[in-house]
Amino acid sequence: MLRGGARRDQGACTGADRIGDDPLDAAQERRVRAVLALGGVPQSDLPDGVQQVRLRLLERTASGREAPRDVSAWAAVVASNLAMDWHRAKRRQERLGERLAALHEPVHPSGEETSLLSLAVAQGLDELPAPQRQVLVLRFFADLPVRGIAEELGIPEGTVKSRLHTAVRALRDRLHEDEVV
Secondary structure, three states, X not given: OOXXXXXXXXXXXXXXXXXXXXXXXXXXXXXXXXXXXXXXXXXXXXXXXXXXXXXXXXXXXXXXXXXXXXXXXXXXXXXXXXXXXXXXXXXXXXXXXXXXXXXHOOXXXXXXXXXXXXXXXXXXXXXXXXXXXXXXXXXHHOOOOHHHHHHHHOOOHHHHHHHHHHHHHHHHHHHHHOOOO
């Protein structure tokens, strides 16, 4: 068995090698749950944490590494690391949510700024070659997907993408030159 005192050095089959054996006994599982709970992992995530500890123990055994001397202590350390990972992931999600919320905050430019931007975009569109202007208008003003534009114009999708890329870059450069954006 993989519990303390396993016969690793004799090459004998451990209990975890047999299908259906649980590498953690009931006491070890309770300890893992306690470490996870004390680490701040919510009750709803505890079963997943216990399964992660089991999985790591099974992976360790399957890779040919010897079983830990004290499975209970090893499992507690793994559970503690999982709790820290859970908090890091939660923090990452919160920061991502904050960044996304900041992106969605409406910025209301003044009427004068909107008019200036509209005029600069219109002038920039007028300066584009007709094929580039056509795909840009269909994509961003008519809201057609690339495939739809290609079908409407009878050209390959790659050509649509190339024209869009070139047109957007030219328009962006023009707006930066004019210091509109």
